[in-house]
Amino acid sequence: MTEDAAALDRALATATAVAHEAGAVMRERYLNRAPDGFAFKGRHDFITAVDGEIERLVAARLEAAFPQDGMIGEEGASRPGERLWIVDPIDGTANFARGIGHFCISIALLAGGRTVVGVIHDPMRGETFAARLGGGATLNGKPMAVSGIADMGRASIECGWSMREPVERYVDVVSKVMALGGGLYRCGSGALGMAYVAAGRIDGYCELHINAWDVLAGHLLVEEAGGRCNDFLAGEGLTKGNPILAATPALYDALSEASGVR
Numbered sequence: 472m473t474e475d476a477a478a479l480d481r482a483l484a485t486a487t488a489v490a491h492e493a494g495a496v497m498r499e500r501y502l503n504r505a506p507d508g509f510a511f512k513g514r515h516d517f518i519t520a521v522d523g524e525i526e527r528l529v530a531a532r533l534e535a536a537f538p539q540d541g542m543i544g545e546e547g548a549s550r551p552g553e554r555l556w557i558v559d560p561i562d563g564t565a566n567f568a569r570g571i572g573h574f575c576i577s578i579a580l581l582a583g584g585r586t587v588v589g590v591i592h593d594p595m596r597g598e599t600f601a602a603r604l605g606g607g608a609t610l611n612g613k614p615m616a617v618s619g620i621a622d623m624g625r626a627s628i629e630c631g632w633s634m635r636e637p638v639e640r641y642v643d644v645v646s647k648v649m650a651l652g653g654g655l656y657r658c659g660s661g662a663l664g665m666a667y668v669a670a671g672r673i674d675g676y677c678e679l680h681i682n683a684w685d686v687l688a689g690h691l692l693v694e695e696a697g698g699r700c701n702d703f704l705a706g707e708g709l710t711k712g713n714p715i716l717a718a719t720p721a722l723y724d725a726l727s728e729a730s731g732v733r
């Protein structure tokens with residue numbers, strides 16, 4: 472094993488342990504949350520006190536394990552470093568806030584301009600999706616792969632949505648995907664949507680704008696599970712977000728045509 476592979480294995484093991492610790496706190500807070508314990512950062516953009524609490528916990532653990540590394544977190548954590556941890560403490564905050572148990576923590580490590588480690592942990596189902604560059608992708612430690620579905624008429628496609636893009640553009644993509652015969656999902660966690668593509672539970676995930684913390688871990692999971700994604704980090708993707716398209720290789724071109732995401 473090269474030094475690099477050993478370093479990535481250590482990063483993956485640490486990210487997994489941190490995701491599990493944070494997930495246990497998240498689960499406990501979710502089960503005991505106040506029904507009105509949320510606010511809005513913008514239209515349909517939820518925030519809870521738990522988002523910040525989890526981000527601070529993750530930042531402290533990663534800094535202790537890798538003092539040289541930097542971090543970008545959805546809730547404002549920002550530390551420079553050659554390697555960068557990209558963290559969404561709760562992806563699916565709207566679900567968390569409203570009592571729908573479909574959310575996760577997403578942790579990615581960026582080195583040399585690409586994602587090298589990705590971990591997505593769903594504390595309600597006890598599922599951990601993990602990958603390191605060149606090492607394949609796993610679900611709770613077992614290898615996972617994208618589905619073999621090549622017929623859009625049998626495919627399940629999640630089209631993520633936020634107020635960051637005009638509603639008309641979203642409706643246009645949805646209607647084109649459905650005209651191709653795709654079955655539509657919108658479950659409210661982009662990270663879990665990507666993880667489900669990697670696990671072969673759905674066949675594509677598309678969103679016209681998404682942020683790096685929502686999607687980088689899932690991007691690596693999908694590629695390591697044999698799927699295809701657009702170049703999310705192109706341009707200013709890391710700091711300003713970009714469109715995302717992830718799919719089985721057989722469906723990618725048709726979804727790219729329908730969504731305009733290349």
Ligand code: IPD
Binds near residue numbers: 563564659662681
């Ligand atoms: C959101 C979710 C949602 C996606 C949005 C994201 P958050 O992240 O991933 O599914 O459609 O684009 O902003 O706010 O729950 O961390």
